[in-house]
Structures are given as structure tokens and as C-alpha cells.
Amino acid sequence: xxxxxxVSRTFVVGDTVVQxxxxxxxxxxxxxxxxxxxxxxxGKSTLLNVIGCLDRPTAGTYxxxxxxxxxxxxxxxxxxxxxxxxxxxxSFHLVPRLTAAENVELPMVFAGxxxxxxxxxxxxxxxxxxxxxxxxxxxxxxxxxERQRVAIARAMVMRPRLLLAxxxxxxxxxxxxxxxxxxxxxxxxxxxTLVVVTHDPSVARRAERVLLMVDGGIVRRLGPDEVGAGPGxxx
Amino acid sequence: xxxxxxxxxxxxxxxxxxxxxxxxxxAVAIGVATVVVLTALxxxxxxxVVSEFxxxxxxxxxxxxxxxxxxxxxxxxxxxxxxxxxADAEAVRRGVPAxxxxxxxxxxxxxxxHGERRRQVVVAGATSEFLxxxxxxLSRGRFLPPGDVHRGLAVAVLGAAVARELFxxxxxxxxxxxxxxxxxxxxxxxxxxxxxxxxxLDEVVVIPVSRAMxxxxxxxxxxxxxxxxxxxxLARAKQAVVDVIRERHGEEDxxxxxxxxxxxxxxxxxxxxxxAVAAIAGISLAVAGIGIMNVMLVSVAERTAEVGLxxxxxxxxxxxAGVFLTEAALLSLAGGVIGLAAGGLGVAALIAAYPALPAxxxxxxxxxxxxLAVVVGLVFGLVPARRAARLDPVTALGGR
Numbered sequence: 001x002x003x004x005x006x007v008s009r010t011f012v013v014g015d016t017v018v019q020x021x022x023x024x025x026x027x028x029x030x031x032x033x034x035x036x037x038x039x040x041x042x043g044k045s046t047l048l049n050v051i052g053c054l055d056r057p058t059a060g061t062y063x064x065x066x067x068x069x070x071x072x073x074x075x076x077x078x079x080x081x082x083x084x085x086x087x088x089x090x091s092f093h094l095v096p097r098l099t100a101a102e103n104v105e106l107p108m109v110f111a112g113x114x115x116x117x118x119x120x121x122x123x124x125x126x127x128x129x130x131x132x133x134x135x136x137x138x139x140x141x142x143x144x145x146e147r148q149r150v151a152i153a154r155a156m157v158m159r160p161r162l163l164l165a166x167x168x169x170x171x172x173x174x175x176x177x178x179x180x181x182x183x184x185x186x187x188x189x190x191x192x193t194l195v196v197v198t199h200d201p202s203v204a205r206r207a208e209r210v211l212l213m214v215d216g217g218i219v220r221r222l223g224p225d226e227v228g229a230g231p232g233x234x235x
Numbered sequence: 236x237x238x239x240x241x242x243x244x245x246x247x248x249x250x251x252x253x254x255x256x257x258x259x260x261x262a263v264a265i266g267v268a269t270v271v272v273l274t275a276l277x278x279x280x281x282x283x284v285v286s287e288f289x290x291x292x293x294x295x296x297x298x299x300x301x302x303x304x305x306x307x308x309x310x311x312x313x314x315x316x317x318x319x320x321x322a323d324a325e326a327v328r329r330g331v332p333a334x335x336x337x338x339x340x341x342x343x344x345x346x347x348x349h350g351e352r353r354r355q356v357v358v359a360g361a362t363s364e365f366l367x368x369x370x371x372x373l374s375r376g377r378f379l380p381p382g383d384v385h386r387g388l389a390v391a392v393l394g395a396a397v398a399r400e401l402f403x404x405x406x407x408x409x410x411x412x413x414x415x416x417x418x419x420x421x422x423x424x425x426x427x428x429x430x431x432x433x434x435x436l437d438e439v440v441v442i443p444v445s446r447a448m449x450x451x452x453x454x455x456x457x458x459x460x461x462x463x464x465x466x467x468x469l470a471r472a473k474q475a476v477v478d479v480i481r482e483r484h485g486e487e488d489x490x491x492x493x494x495x496x497x498x499x500x501x502x503x504x505x506x507x508x509x510x511a512v513a514a515i516a517g518i519s520l521a522v523a524g525i526g527i528m529n530v531m532l533v534s535v536a537e538r539t540a541e542v543g544l545x546x547x548x549x550x551x552x553x554x555x556a557g558v559f560l561t562e563a564a565l566l567s568l569a570g571g572v573i574g575l576a577a578g579g580l581g582v583a584a585l586i587a588a589y590p591a592l593p594a595x596x597x598x599x600x601x602x603x604x605x606x607l608a609v610v611v612g613l614v615f616g617l618v619p620a621r622r623a624a625r626l627d628p629v630t631a632l633g634g635r
Binding site: 049052054055074075078079080081082083087089091093095096097098102106107109110111112115154155158 | 236237240244247248250251540541543544545546547548549550551552554628629632633
């Protein structure tokens with residue numbers, strides 16, 4: 001699903017060059033569930049952005065779903081994001097003036113999906129995250145966990161093959177977080193490729209593989225059992 | 236994305252900020268309403284003047300002493316070579332068969348008194364034809380007697396206001412007034428008429444033209460008014476008048492103007508004025524456009540995260556620009572429609588306040604104002620839309 005070869009990403013900040021990703025090579029199989037861990041500034045968000053085609057590598061090649069995307073222009077990357085990738089953010093990023101249903105509908109509106117089909121898929125999506133009774137509520141009327149489930153419904157509504165989640169439980173209490181993780185787990189079981197960035201070892205333990213990043217590079221690849229439960233591992 | 240979806244999305248966004256949206260709509264509406272009301276005023280003035288001229292009939296010629304060129308600075312320079320006399324008027328009467336009535340006239344301002352009551356009025360020297368040429372009517376008595384061109388009886392016809400002022404209680408007919416140092420007997424009173432072509436016909440005293448010329452020591456007539464039989468005779472009559480005068484004076488030293496020509500130039504002056512006023516009102520629309528730009532820039536700044544989200548879910552740069560452009564266009568269009576309605580109410584209020592003024596905006600004004608509003612909205616919406624479209628998705632989402 002994801003094949004990264006010698007991928008680097010550098011930023012110029014003032015006169016200094018910051019190496020956010022340094023020669024990363026990695027392969028994620030279709031349907032795999034991978035967690036990215038590492039301290040702040042280790043490059044895990046940058047890697048997620050590159051994987052999500054929101055950002056482009058400065059060097060190296062990135063092949064997504066059998067197609068090289070590292071050389072594509074903005075319009076082509078937009079199409080890739082629209083049809084292949086779903087995003088879930090720590091801060092949900094729901095549009096506050098729209099209802100839950102309208103937020104879920106949003107990607108389809110801009111993709112030109114006909115109205116009748118949209119209504120059907122919104123209903124399905126909200127039912128899948130258990131929020132059909134909340135369809136007409138605005139984000140401010142929903143709890144944090146409910147908001148994240150709406151966001152997941154939105155991420156899934158274009159039927160992507162790859163779901164990218166950046167600290168999906170970072171703003172949630174334990175029980176809401178568990179609900180969200182259970183939901184992601186079910187999506188994975190249905191065949192979705194899942195990449196989750198997290199600080200939380202309990203989140204990482206649900207993955208099949210954990211990539212540990214430091215200073216823009218993947219320094220260790222662990223099985224879920226190898227992720228420590230202690231605070232040291234989540235630094 | 237369909238047009239309906241785009242509009243629905245934009246309307247939701249605008250309704251999210253009612254105060255801000257409302258104020259921007261107000262700015263555009265004021266601009267459009269201003270264009271409508273001011274052009275209605277200008278056009279109303281034009282129609283008023285045109286109808287004034289038309290009330291005089293379109294069969295009128297005026298012979299003015301001096302040859303004036305109607306081009307360039309020469310229009311303000313007139314050289315009188317030979318006097319325009321009563322004999323000239325007689326010659327025109329005899330030599331121009333198309334002329335139905337010939338009314339020589341002179342004008343002066345003089346103090347008119349009856350007993351202790353005195354008043355500064357316009358004294359018009361005229362002949363019996365003046366009444367019909369100027370489409371006047373009498374309320375009392377008679378007008379100047381016909382056939383008295385050269386003798387000049389000591390009689391006077393008073394305008395309605397003059398009669399009221401000089402004879403507040405008594406019957407003016409038969410009364411004797413003083414015009415300067417001369418005396419005259421009142422033989423008639425004009426019906427109230429009001430101002431016509433800048434001359435208040437209620438504030439006038441009419442006396443025989445030959446007497447007026449002696450009283451005021453004039454050698455030349457002010458002008459000769461000629462009423463022709465039909466509008467179609469105008470051009471021929473005009474040429475015939477010029478021929479008669481040229482033969483008598485040895486050169487063409489008079490100007491013959493038709494009512495049509497005067498009316499046309501007044502009309503075009505007022506039309507230009509209306510355009511100028513519309514252009515000034517258009518500036519207020521441009522100012523409203525700056526308001527739209529300001530509001531849209533604030534909106535883009537506030538909704539940066541939303542733009543990032545849209546980009547993440549596969550919304551292209553062009554679509555993002557379209558979202559904000561649609562909002563700007565909707566603001567200007569809705570503001571424009573409100574402005575048209577407000578302008579219509581304003582014009583209705585004008586008509587109610589000044590029924591005599593046929594205030595109505597020219598046909599081009601409302602659509603142009605609305606079109607300009609939308610163009611202004613789009614042009615000033617372009618900068619915010621481009622700014623939104625160029626946002627980097629990662630930065631917009633708050634990462635990095």
C-alpha cells in the first residue's frame with residue numbers, strides 16, 4: 001500500500017535547514033495497522049503528512065497503491081487525497097456551523113456526488129459510528145468522543161483505502177478514547193489500511209507494527225508486544 | 236460540485252456571521268440605492284425640462300440679434316452688428332408665409348407701483364401675438380389690442396402675482412400703475428402660470444413693445460418669437476427668416492433657434508449630469524467593494540483550519556477559491572438587490588414629496604448598478620479567494 005524509499009523532507013527556517021525526515025524507507029502492506037511513535041519533533045507528523053499527500057518529500061520516492069505520487073502536482077495530489085485517503089485529526093476539525101450529517105457530507109459535496117446518493121451514504125456513515133440520532137446536532141452540541149466519531153465517519157465517507165489518524169484520542173477521556181479506538185479497530189478488520197500517530201502506548205499496542213522515530217528517522221520497528229507500558233516508552 | 240451545492244455552502248457560511256454579513260450587505264445596498272435615487276433625480280430633472288419645452292409646443296422659432304456660433308468658445312461671443320427692429324419683425328410677418336404668428340419682444344427690469352405699493356418686476360414689451368405664442372391665458376380683462384405695433388398705448392397686462400400684490404383689495408382692471416416714471420392703465424390679468432423656462436410669468440408686467448422700447452430706451456428687440464403652422468414647416472421657416480433678415484441687414488447677423496434645438500441641448504446637458512452623478516454614486520459602490528474584501532479577508536483568516544480540512548479531504552485550490560468568490564458574489568448580489576428595492580422606495584418617496592418632478596431612474600441605471608455591484612464583489616473577492624487557495628494545507632491545519 002505504502003512504499004517509501006529514501007524519503008527526506010527538509011524545511012528552511014530562517015537561514016537554518018531543518019531535516020524533518022531523513023532518508024526514511026518503509027513498506028506498509030495493504031490492510032496493515034501501523035503506529036508511529038516518537039518524541040515531539042521526531043518527524044512522525046511530517047511523515048504522516050507525506051504519506052497523506054498533504055506534503056511532498058524533498059527527496060526520495062513515494063509509491064502509494066502502486067502509483068508513484070512523489071512527483072505529482074497539487075491538483076493530482078488533491079485527487080489522490082479525495083479518493084484514496086481519509087484523515088482523522090486530534091482536534092477533529094469539524095466545521096462548526098454545519099451539523100454532524102453535513103460535516104460527513106462535505107467531502108462528497110465537493111467531489112460532486114449526487115444529492116440522493118450523498119444522503120444515503122451520510123446515513124450509513126453515521127449509523128456505522130453509532131451517531132444516527134445525532135445527525136442534526138452541531139459540533140458544539142456533541143461530546144468530544146462523538147465529535148471524533150463524526151470525523152471518522154467523514155474520513156470514511158469517500159471510501160478510502162488508507163486512513164491516517166494523528167493522535168486521534170489526544171483530546172479525549174479514556175472511555176471516549178476507547179470507543180474511538182474500537183471503531184478504528186473495526187474499520188481495520190474490514191480491510192482498511194491504518195496509520196496512527198500517537199504518544200500513547202495503549203494506542204500503539206493495538207497496532208500490528210510500531211515504528212519508533214527519532215530525529216526524522218525510523219530507529220526501531222517493534223511488534224505490539226514490545227511496546228513498553230511505562231512512561232519511558234511514551235516519551 | 237454543483238452550483239446549487241456551492242450556493243448552499245456559501246449561504247451557510249454567510250449566515251454564520253449575521254452582523255458582519257448584514258453590514259456588508261448594507262454597504263452594497265447603500266451604493267446601489269444611491270445610484271438609483273440620484274439618477275432618478277437627474278432623469279426627473281431632464282423630463283421636467285423637456286415637458287416644459289413641450290408645453291410651449293414644438294412649432295416655435297426664436298430670432299435673436301447677433302450671430303452666435305455653437306462651436307467652441309465662440310458660443311459665448313456674440314457680435315451684434317445691426318439692431319433687430321420692429322420693422323424687421325414686420326418684414327418677417329410679410330415675407331415668411333409659414334409664420335402663423337410673429338411676436339417681437341423686449342425685456343427689462345423696472346419698478347412698478349400702484350399707490351404706495353411698489354415692486355421690482357420683469358416688464359415684457361410685446362404685441363397681441365405674445366399671448367398665444369407663449370400659450371398664456373387671461374383670468375380677467377383683455378390682452379394687448381392687436382394692430383398696435385408702433386403707437387404703443389399706455390396699457391398693461393399684469394401677471395397673477397403682480398396683480399395680487401399691487402391690488403390686494405381693489406379690482407386691478409381699470410387701475411392705473413406707474414412703470415418707472417410712466418403711467419399705464421391695467422386692461423387685463425394673466426392666469427397663474429408659474430415659472431416657464433426660467434421666467435416667472437406670474438411676476439411679469441406686459442406692455443406694448445413699442446412703448447417698452449421708448450421707456451427703456453432700447454433700439455433693438457430682445458428677440459422675435461415666431462409660431463409656425465406645423466412642426467414640418469420649422470426648417471423652411473427658419474431659412475426664410477434668415478433670408479429676410481439677410482436681405483434687410485446685408486448679412487446674416489441674427490441667430491434663429493428652434494425650440495427643439497434648445498430642448499435637445501438642455502436634455503443632453505441634463506443627461507450628462509445624470510451620468511456624472513451616477514459615476515459619483517458608483518464610487519460608493521467601489522467603497523462597498525473594499526468592505527467586501529475586508530470581510531472576506533477576515534473570513535479567510537478565521538476559517539484557515541476549515542480551508543486546511545477542505546484541502547485534506549480532496550478539495551482543490553480552484554474549488555477553495557470558488558467557495559470564497561461565491562460568498563463575495565452573493566454578498567454583492569444580495570446587497571445589490573436590497574439596494575434596488577431601497578432605491579425604488581426612495582424614488583417613490585421623492586415622487587410623493589415632489590409630484591411635479593417625474594423622478595424615475597433611466598432604464599440603464601438599475602441593471603448597471605446591480606451589475607457593477609456584482610463585478611465589484613467579484614473583483615474585490617479575488618484577493619481573499621486567492622489567499623485562501625494558496626494556503627498550504629499542512630500549515631492551515633495547524634501542523635508543522
